[in-house]
Amino acid sequence: MFKYGSGCAALLTALVLVACGGGGGGGGGASAPATAAAAGSSSSAAACAGSTSTATADFSLSTTAVSLTGTAGSPLASSQTVTMTVSNPAATTVYITQTDAWLTITPNLAGGYATVTADASTLAAGFYCSIVNVALRNAAGATLSSRDVAVSFSVATGATAASSSSSKASSSSLSSSSKASSSALSSSSISSAASSSVASSSVSSSVSWNSYNGTLHPTADGALVLGSGSGSKFVLIGGSIPDSLPASSSSSSTSSTSSSAASSSSGTAYFMDYMSASGGTLSLDSSAVPLNRSLIRSNNTLNASPSYPRYMTFLTRVMPVSGVSYDVNTRLAEFELAFADSRVVLVLRGDASSSNVRLQTVEQGGSDVVAKIDMTQPHIFQIAVTLTSAYAGTVAVYVDGDSTPLLGPLSTTNMQRTYAVGQDYVQFGDNRNVAFRSNLDWMAWTTQGAYSPAQLAGKLPSGLGVTTGY
Numbered sequence: 008m009f010k011y012g013s014g015c016a017a018l019l020t021a022l023v024l025v026a027c028g029g030g031g032g033g034g035g036g037a038s039a040p041a042t043a044a045a046a047g048s049s050s051s052a053a054a055c056a057g058s059t060s061t062a063t064a065d066f067s068l069s070t071t072a073v074s075l076t077g078t079a080g081s082p083l084a085s086s087q088t089v090t091m092t093v094s095n096p097a098a099t100t101v102y103i104t105q106t107d108a109w110l111t112i113t114p115n116l117a118g119g120y121a122t123v124t125a126d127a128s129t130l131a132a133g134f135y136c137s138i139v140n141v142a143l144r145n146a147a148g149a150t151l152s153s154r155d156v157a158v159s160f161s162v163a164t165g166a167t168a169a170s171s172s173s174s175k176a177s178s179s180s181l182s183s184s185s186k187a188s189s190s191a192l193s194s195s196s197i198s199s200a201a202s203s204s205v206a207s208s209s210v211s212s213s214v215s216w217n218s219y220n221g222t223l224h225p226t227a228d229g230a231l232v233l234g235s236g237s238g239s240k241f242v243l244i245g246g247s248i249p250d251s252l253p254a255s256s257s258s259s260s261t262s263s264t265s266s267s268a269a270s271s272s273s274g275t276a277y278f279m280d281y282m283s284a285s286g287g288t289l290s291l292d293s294s295a296v297p298l299n300r301s302l303i304r305s306n307n308t309l310n311a312s313p314s315y316p317r318y319m320t321f322l323t324r325v326m327p328v329s330g331v332s333y334d335v336n337t338r339l340a341e342f343e344l345a346f347a348d349s350r351v352v353l354v355l356r357g358d359a360s361s362s363n364v365r366l367q368t369v370e371q372g373g374s375d376v377v378a379k380i381d382m383t384q385p386h387i388f389q390i391a392v393t394l395t396s397a398y399a400g401t402v403a404v405y406v407d408g409d410s411t412p413l414l415g416p417l418s419t420t421n422m423q424r425t426y427a428v429g430q431d432y433v434q435f436g437d438n439r440n441v442a443f444r445s446n447l448d449w450m451a452w453t454t455q456g457a458y459s460p461a462q463l464a465g466k467l468p469s470g471l472g473v474t475t476g477y
Contacts, residue, residue: 055136055159063152065095066143073158077127081427091141095151098143102150107137110158111245124245124278125160135160163429214458216468217305217433218451221289225282225303225435232468234453241303244278244434276300276440287448287472291340292328294442301443302436317346317394318457321433324448324473325355326385331444333357339382339445343434344390344452348397349422350430353390353404355445357382364388366414369402371421378413380406385448387476391416391457398422401457408460408476448472 056072068091091101105112109126123139137160142153215234219241223230229238281293281301293301325340327333339355352367354375362377369376380386387407394400400422403415433452437443449471456462460477467474 052134052159052161055138056157063154065098065152066091066093066154068141068154068156071154071156073123073156075123075125075158075160076163077125077130077160078163078427078429079127079130079132081127081430093143095143097145098151099146100144100148102142102144102153104140104142105137105158107135109135109160110137110139112139123158125158127160127162130160130162132162132164135162214453214455214463214466216451216453218449218468218471219289220449220471221284221287221447224284225289226280227284230284231305239305241305241435243280244300244302244304244436278302281437281443288326289447290328290445291436291447292444293437294337294444297336297442298440300437300439302434302438304432304434306432315394315396317454319344319346319390319392319452319454320456320458320463321390321392321450321452322387322463322467322477323435323450324385324387324471326446326448327357327382328444328446331357333382333444335360336441338437338439338441338443340443340447341436341438342388342390343432343438344392345425345430345432345434346392346394347429347431348425349394349400350425351390351392351402352423353388354439355382355388357445364404364406364413366402366404366417368423369417370419371398371423376414376417380413385473387474389460389463391459393457394422398424403457405460408464410459410461 052072052074093101103112109130111124111126125135137158139156139158140153141156143151145151217231217233217239219225219231225231225241226243228240231239231241233239276298278300279293279296281291281295281299282303283290283292291301293299321342321344323342327339331337333339333356335356335358337357339357341355342353344351351369354365354367356363356365359379359382361379362375363379363382365375365377367375389405389408391403391405392400399418399420401416401418403412403417405411406413433450435447435450451468451471463477465477467477
C-alpha cells in the first residue's frame with residue numbers, strides 16, 4: 008500500500024485511482040508474462056524495476072520496487088507496504104494510475120493509503136510486471152511531480168485458472184454449508200476418534216515454537232519469532248471479493264465516505280487492516296465496515312515438501328472486548344490452518360448461542376462441528392491436527408488446558424481443501440461479511456507433534472502473556 012508519511016496527511020485531501028484500459032479497480036485485460044524467465048527470477052525483477060522513473064525532490068517512497076508472489080489459479084497473494092513522505096505544501100492529491108487487470112489498487116481516503124494486491128486466478132505461472140504511476144497534484148489539478156513504482160508478480164504453478172471461481176467462493180466463506188447453523192457431522196467418512204489417538208506423537212524435552220505475543224503489529228519486522236529464533240512477520244492479505252452485507256447489518260457501513268475502500272452498494276468487500284497492537288494485545292475491530300475483511304497470514308508453517316504424517320499444534324489466547332454486545336453479526340475471531348492440500352478453520356462467536364465455537368466444515372462439503380462455552384471470559388484455544396495423507400487426518404480443539412477436547416477428536420478421509428494446491432499457512436482475523444471485535448493476547452504453533460494440553464505443560468514459549476492451564 009501507499010501510505011502518507013508523518014506530518015503530511017493534513018496537506019493531502021484526496022487520493023484518486025485511475026484504472027487505465029477499462030474494467031474496474033483492476034484496469035484492462037490480463038497482460039502476458041513480462042519475460043519467459045521462471046517466476047521469481049531476479050533478472051526479471053530487476054528489469055521490471057528498471058522501468059521506473061527517477062526520483063523527485065518533493066516526495067519520497069521507501070521503495071519503488073514492490074515484489075508480490077502468488078499461485079496460479081488462486082485469488083490470494085502477498086502484499087507489501089510502501090511508506091510515502093510528502094514535502095510539497097502545494098500538494099493536495101495523490102493520483103495513482105495503473106493498467107493491468109491482475110493488479111488491484113484500493114484507495115482509502117480516511118486512512119490515507121491505497122492497498123496494492125495481485126490476483127493470480129486468471130494467470131498462468133510466470134513473471135508479471137506492472138508500472139504504477141504515483142503523482143502529486145495541486146488544488147487546481149495540475150501535476151506537480153510523479154514517480155513510478157514497479158510491481159513485480161511471481162506466479163508459481165498451482166490450481167488452474169478454471170478453478171478460480173470456486174477458489175473465490177471458498178475464500179469469502181459464503182458457501183451455504185458454512186453459513187448454516189449446523190449440528191455434528193453426519194458424513195460416513197468422518198467419525199469421532201478415541202481420545203488417546205489425538206496426541207499422536209511424543210513430546211520432546213524442548214518444543215520448537217513459532218510465536219507472536221501482541222507487542223508489535225503483526226506485519227512489523229520481528230513481530231513473529233520463528234522456532235529458529237529469527238524474527239519474521241505476518242503478511243496482510245489484500246484484494247477484494249464480490250459480497251454483500253446481511254440485511255440486519257447493512258446500515259453499519261453507511262458512515263463510510265464515498266472514497267473509502269468499502270461500499271455496501273457496490274457489493275464488493277475489501278481486505279483491510281483493522282488491527283492494532285498496544286500493551287501486548289492485538290485488537291481486531293472491523294465494525295466500522297462489517298462487509299470488509301481483515302486477515303493476516305504467516306507462511307512459516309509446515310515443510311515446503313509435504314511428507315506424512317504431518318502435525319500441527321496451534322494455541323491462542325483470545326479475549327472479548329468489554330462492553331460489546333456480541334451476536335450473529337458481531338463475532339470474535341477466526342483462525343485458519345492450511346496444510347498444502349487441506350485446511351482447518353476455527354470460528355469464535357462472542358454470543359451465548361449453542362454454537363459459539365465451531366470447526367467449519369472439517370469434512371469437504373460437510374457441516375460444521377459446534378460447541379458452546381462462556382465467551383464473556385478470555386480463553387486459550389488449542390487445535391491439534393494430525394494428517395496421515397493429503398486429505399486424511401484427525402482434528403481436536405481444547406480449551407484452557409482441559410485434557411478433554413471441546414470439539415473432537417474427529418477423523419476424516421476427506422478434509423476441507425485449501426484454496427490452491429501447496430498452500431501452507433497460519434491465518435487470523437475476519438473472513439466473513441459481519442463485524443469482528445476481539446483482543447488477542449498471543450499465538451503460538453509447532454509442527455513437531457499434535458499434542459494434548461498435558462503434554463505441553465511448562466513447554467510454551469516464554470514472554471507470551473497469560474498461559475494459565477499450561
